[in-house]
Amino acid sequence: MTTLVADLEQRGQLDRTLVIAMGEFGRTPQTGTQASSDGRNHWPVVMSMLMAGGGLRHGQVIGATEKDGGHILERPVTPGDLAATMLRYFGMPLDLTYQDNTGRPRMVLDHGEPLREMW
Incomplete structure (x- = not known):
């Protein structure tokens, strides 16, 4: 991601290119919390994403979760x-x-x- 954004910026294309990195779900806050005990499972309650470029205002976090990242506290x-x-x-x-x-x-x-x- 860093290389892509840096390359777009170097070529003068970052302000007109919107880059979004995300998935369709998050991961459980703790391991072994659902049917399996071998890791983190799908967690539709909270997820994260990254947006870069596009001439948008960046360098910010929008929203917040509780300490373990399990539930949204503000700005869903x-x-x-x-x-x-x-x-x-x-x-x-x-x-x-x-x-x-x-x-x-x-x-x-x-x-x-x-x-x-x-x-």
Whole structure:
């Protein structure tokens, strides 16, 4: 990640490239807490992600968890919030629609607000 971001910056492309590193779930705060005892398992309650570039405001942590990272204490961010942030970044309206295979209009985003801390 460091090399990618440094390379984009060196080439003058970092401000117009949004880099996001994330997964779809976190890991249990402690080992052996679910069906297996051999490590950390899927934990949908809390996860982390990294955003770089894009001309966004960086060098910050948004939100907080309790000491062991098991539950959110402040500023939860939903998948809809992340999607809204990306739509805003790309200059697309939050009420953007598309036609599904039956010709009916569908909302691209049905909930979520852009992360105001990023601007």
